[in-house]
Amino acid sequence: MSTNISKYTIERMKDSCLKITPQRVAVLEYLLHTDSHPTADEIYKAMENRFPSISLTTVYNNLNSLCENGLVQELSFGQTSSRFDSDTTNHYHIICSNCGKMVDFHYPELKEIEAFAEQTTDFEVSHHRLDIYGKCEICCKES
Amino acid sequence: MSTNISKYTIERMKDSCLKITPQRVAVLEYLLHTDSHPTADEIYKAMENRFPSISLTTVYNNLNSLCENGLVQELSFGQTSSRFDSDTTNHYHIICSNCGKMVDFHYPELKEIEAFAEQTTDFEVSHHRLDIYGKCEICCKES
DNA sequence: CTAAATGCAAAAAGTTTGCAAACGT
DNA sequence: ACGTTTGCAAACTTTTTGCATTTAG
Numbered sequence: 001m002s003t004n005i006s007k008y009t010i011e012r013m014k015d016s017c018l019k020i021t022p023q024r025v026a027v028l029e030y031l032l033h034t035d036s037h038p039t040a041d042e043i044y045k046a047m048e049n050r051f052p053s054i055s056l057t058t059v060y061n062n063l064n065s066l067c068e069n070g071l072v073q074e075l076s077f078g079q080t081s082s083r084f085d086s087d088t089t090n091h092y093h094i095i096c097s098n099c100g101k102m103v104d105f106h107y108p109e110l111k112e113i114e115a116f117a118e119q120t121t122d123f124e125v126s127h128h129r130l131d132i133y134g135k136c137e138i139c140c141k142e143s
Numbered sequence: 144m145s146t147n148i149s150k151y152t153i154e155r156m157k158d159s160c161l162k163i164t165p166q167r168v169a170v171l172e173y174l175l176h177t178d179s180h181p182t183a184d185e186i187y188k189a190m191e192n193r194f195p196s197i198s199l200t201t202v203y204n205n206l207n208s209l210c211e212n213g214l215v216q217e218l219s220f221g222q223t224s225s226r227f228d229s230d231t232t233n234h235y236h237i238i239c240s241n242c243g244k245m246v247d248f249h250y251p252e253l254k255e256i257e258a259f260a261e262q263t264t265d266f267e268v269s270h271h272r273l274d275i276y277g278k279c280e281i282c283c284k285e286s
Numbered sequence: 287c288t289a290a291a292t293g294c295a296a297a298a299a300g301t302t303t304g305c306a307a308a309c310g311t
Numbered sequence: 312a313c314g315t316t317t318g319c320a321a322a323c324t325t326t327t328t329g330c331a332t333t334t335a336g
Binding site: 074076077078079082092094096097103105107110113114116117118120121122123124125126127128129130131132133134135136137140 | 217219220221222225235237239240246248250253256257259260261263264265266267268269270271272273274275276277278279280283
C-alpha cells in the first residue's frame with residue numbers, strides 16, 4: 001500500500017481503455033489504501049472531504065468500470081450494500097455477523113470441491129465463492 | 144417430497160409458536176415440493192392460481208417467520224432476489240451464471256477451512272457459505 | 287474533435303413497515 | 312378474547328438509467 005497510485009495501476013486502466021479521470025483515480029486509490037472492504041456509500045463519504053463535487057453515481061460508475069476490467073472485485077450480499085475490494089488475487093473472507101467487519105484470509109483454492117461439483121451436476125464450473133461467518137474479537141469481548 | 148404437508152412440519156410450526164394459517168402452509172408446502180430454489184415472487188406467482196387472494200407481503204412475512212425458526216433457509220445474492228430452500232440440512236449449491244439455475248450438491252462440510260480461518264483471524268466461527276458458479280448443461284449446449 | 291465520464295434527478299427492483307380488518311387458538 | 316396474521320398502500324434502500332454538460336486523449 002503505497003501513498004500514491006502506482007504507475008502499474010494507471011497502466012492497467014489505460015490497457016482497459018479507461019480514461020484517467022481524477023474521480024476514477026480517487027476511487028481506486030481509496031480502495032488500494034484500505035483493507036476495510038468499503039461499500040459504495042462509504043467510498044463516496046470518504047471522498048467528500050477532498051473531492052466535494054463527486055457524486056454517488058460517479059462512484060458507482062467507476063466501481064462498475066473497474067470491476068468489469070478486473071481491477072476491483074465486488075462482494076455482494078443480500079439486501080445490504082455490496083462491498084468492494086481492490087485485492088483481486090484469490091482469497092476468502094470472514095465476516096462478523098454482529099458488526100459486519102470483513103477480514104481477508106488466504107487459503108489454497110478449493111479445487112477438489114469444484115471438480116466434485118462438476119462431476120455430480122453436469123455444470124461446467126468457472127469459479128466459486130466462500131464466505132465464513134462468525135464473531136470478531138471485539139464483538140466476542142463485548143458479549 | 145410427499146404430496147401433503149407432513150404432520151412433522153405442522154409440529155415444527157407449532158413448536159415455533161407459528162399459527163397454522165392456510166397461506167403459511169401453502170408457502171411451506173410449495174417449498175417442500177420443489178427443488179427450484181424459488182424467489183419470493185416466484186412463490187407468490189405460483190400461489191396465485193389456487194390462492195388468488197394471497198399477497199406478496201404475506202409471502203415475505205411467512206418466509207421470514209419460517210427462516211427465523213429454521214424451517215426454511217434464505218439464500219441471498221446481490222441486487223437480485225433472494226432464493227428460498229426448505230432443505231435446511233448442510234449442503235452446497237451450484238449456480239448457472241447464464242440462466243440462474245441453482246442445483247444442490249452434497250459434500251462433506253469444510254471444517255478444516257473454518258478451523259484455519261478461526262486460527263488466523265481471531266474470529267469465533269459459526270458457519271460458512273460456499274456457492275460454485277458455472278454454466279449448466281443446457282446453457283453449455285446452446286453456446 | 288470525439289467518445290467517455292460526470293453529476294443531477296428520476297426510476298427501478300427488492301424488501302420492509304404501518305395499519306386496520308380478519309383469523310387462529 | 313387475545314395476540315398473530317393478512318393484505319393493502321406507502322416507505323425504504325441500493326443501484327441503475329436518462330440526459331445535458333464537461334472533460335480526457
